Ligand SMILES: [Ca+2]
């Protein structure tokens with residue numbers, strides 16, 4: 001009796017370890033990135049020069065705090081934390097969508113994806129909303145809710161990757177927050 005229980009236990013344990021092993025092999029770690037700074041009410045701060053003329057569009061700054069470059073092509077940016085699959089960053093131009101270690105990437109939230117791979121299909125709501133970045137399989141990487149936004153004032157992490165957030169009267173799109 002004891003012996004058959006031991007055998008059963010050993011078989012069960014082996015199966016559990018195998019399933020766990022396969023799970024960990026298949027499941028890559030979600031890379032570490034931050035939504036570092038956003039602007040939802042841009043009238044003169046910082047022009048998007050990818051259109052025919054300068055456009056003062058909303059933007060979202062992503063920060064890569066790690067030691068390796070990360071390509072965000074294939075990842076999703078969403079305005080709804082319960083619906084991660086918002087807008088998928090195209091995988092077609094990794095030179096543009098790769099963030100260097102300690103680097104920043106600016107996504108224009110201008111509703112003009114035809115202007116390039118760094119242009120989202122939606123604009124930000126200056127009355128406040130959620131903004132987040134999600135991994136290809138829908139797992140959350142980072143995101144936060146922001147409140148009502150004043151003209152040409154950005155909002156983001158007090159320093160790059162900080163837990164605390166604040167308004168910035170001098171926005172730093174694509175550069176270190178200060
Ligand atoms: Ca634009």
Ligand SMILES: [Ca+2]
Nearest residue numbers: 172175176177
């Ligand atoms: Ca910045």
